[in-house]
Amino acid sequence: MATMWSKCPSAGSNISPLKNSILEGDGNVTGFLGELSFQSYYPEAERIDNLNYDFNLCGSKVEIKSKLVSTRPRASYEVSLSAYNPNQETDFYFFISVQKKGAEFLRCFLLGYLERDV
Secondary structure (H helix, E strand, C coil): CHHHHHHCHHHHHCCCCCCCCCCCCCCHHHHHHHHHHHHHHCCCCEECCCCCCCEEECCEEEEEEEEEECCCCCCCCCCCCCCCCCCCCCCEEEEEEEEEECCEEEEEEEEEEEECCC
16 A cells, blocks of 8 residues: 555645535545556556546446545445436446545455446
8 A cells, every 4th residue: 555655645636626526626545546556456457537437448448436434345335426427438437445544544445346327
């Protein structure tokens, strides 16, 4: 996590909040850590980073959805999407939990993906 964290703060602090951002920009670091963990697991993924999706993986557009959590995920947990951007042009949503305790980011959990309904 320390290696990912070293790549993150400068990038996360230079981005203004996205339109309709639920956390009004406070989730930038969480989002970057989620994206970095996805790219670490899928090194062949090409970073696109536009408003519709974050990566191209094997010809598919992948949007990363990161959520800050305080505990490890459990099998009974569900993932969800906000309805703020229903026209997002992506093929898949990939869900990642970023665990934080106090001021320390501990680890990222790659939870899985959901195909976008057309």
